[in-house]
Amino acid sequence: MNPSLATRNGPHSAGIDAQGVLDSRMLPDPEFDLMWDSIFVDEEIKTRLLSQGLLNFVLRPALARGAIPLHGIILLVGPPGTGKTTLAKGLASRVAASVSNMGEFRFIETEPHALAGAALGKSQKAVREFLGGTVAEAAASGPLIVLLDEVETLAADRQKLSLEANPVDVHRASDAVLAQLDHLASENPNVLFIATSNFPQAIDEAFLSRADLRVDVGLPGDEACYAILNDTVAKIAQSFPGLNRLLDGHQLQEAGAACYGLDGRQIRKAVITAMTFDKRTALNPEQLTAQDIFNAVNMARQSKESA
Numbered sequence: 001m002n003p004s005l006a007t008r009n010g011p012h013s014a015g016i017d018a019q020g021v022l023d024s025r026m027l028p029d030p031e032f033d034l035m036w037d038s039i040f041v042d043e044e045i046k047t048r049l050l051s052q053g054l055l056n057f058v059l060r061p062a063l064a065r066g067a068i069p070l071h072g073i074i075l076l077v078g079p080p081g082t083g084k085t086t087l088a089k090g091l092a093s094r095v096a097a098s099v100s101n102m103g104e105f106r107f108i109e110t111e112p113h114a115l116a117g118a119a120l121g122k123s124q125k126a127v128r129e130f131l132g133g134t135v136a137e138a139a140a141s142g143p144l145i146v147l148l149d150e151v152e153t154l155a156a157d158r159q160k161l162s163l164e165a166n167p168v169d170v171h172r173a174s175d176a177v178l179a180q181l182d183h184l185a186s187e188n189p190n191v192l193f194i195a196t197s198n199f200p201q202a203i204d205e206a207f208l209s210r211a212d213l214r215v216d217v218g219l220p221g222d223e224a225c226y227a228i229l230n231d232t233v234a235k236i237a238q239s240f241p242g243l244n245r246l247l248d249g250h251q252l253q254e255a256g257a258a259c260y261g262l263d264g265r266q267i268r269k270a271v272i273t274a275m276t277f278d279k280r281t282a283l284n285p286e287q288l289t290a291q292d293i294f295n296a297v298n299m300a301r302q303s304k305e306s307a
């Protein structure tokens with residue numbers, strides 16, 4: 001195998017290196033399990049995602065398709081940086097770990113731009129080869145979970161695409177996605193697609209209507225803000241134990257309260273920004289103070305408000 005592909009596919013690779021595949025691996029996967037635990041959202045969201053994922057593999061193989069129109073699609077939408085991709089990967093692993101009677105699960109992550117816009121003039125063919133070839137072949141050898149990240153690039157809303165600005169091929173690619181998804185859904189009840197988007201207005205209505213569950217992941221609430229901040233410091237403290245002194249402290253709680261309005265990515269990044277105020281802290285992160293974190297959070301908030 002091409003060495004760059006071997007690296008790209010990671011140590012638990014499922015060895016699928018076709019066009020449009022960013023990552024492939026066997027599930028459950030320890031790295032993905034950690035991702036599930038690292039996202040702080042309402043427990044209800046995790047319960048519904050996991051339940052829908054399990055229902056996909058319990059109900060669909062058992063029921064006639066005509067009876068219940070399940071397509072095997074879960075859609076996560078929400079603003080950038082709210083943990084959708086991370087949750088999707090974690091979900092894939094958790095579903096695989098909970099379904100014990102179907103054999104080994106495979107996971108494929110799509111490379112959206114390789115399938116859509118980038119291959120102008122070829123996207124319809126690329127989509128057909130990916131869904132009808134790569135995905136169908138992988139599904140033939142066992143249960144499969146496919147991450148369709150940034151799905152709006154793949155299932156673009158045909159109504160909103162102007163034919164002049166967007167070559168007819170993009171329209172056809174959306175049609176091809178829908179036709180292939182219908183075909184896959186009827187032939188392969190052992191496939192689950194987990195799609196994410198921070199731009200649901202741009203997704204084709206027909207795709208939205210095929211999603212079996214749509215979950216809106218919003219910005220983190222008060223409690224989640226603090227939990228993300230505390231968790232970020234705790235993760236760094238695993239390598240720089242001097243930072244344990246900050247955990248659960250009053251000042252960190254104040255910084256957590258100031259995070260409200262930021263997304264999870266911005267909160268985690270604020271802790272790193274806090275280490276840029278003094279190069280001695282950059283050289284020795286254990287010198288970081290709760291005040292630095294508080295200041296970095298406020299800077300992030302101000303830059304978000306003025307954007």
Ligand SMILES: Nc1ncnc2c1ncn2[C@@H]1O[C@H](COP(=O)(O)OP(=O)(O)OP(=O)(O)O)[C@@H](O)[C@H]1O
Pocket residue numbers: 038039040041078079080081082083084085086087196197198220224228263264265266268
């Ligand atoms: N609710 C959250 N709890 C903990 N960490 C979070 C949360 N939301 C985001 N993060 C962190 O932010 C980073 C970005 O998350 P991720 O890439 O999954 O977001 P996303 O919603 O897919 O963003 P985008 O829409 O830009 O693709 C990750 O490091 C993730 O751990």
Ligand SMILES: [Mg+2]
Pocket residue numbers: 084085086149196
């Ligand atoms: Mg994402």
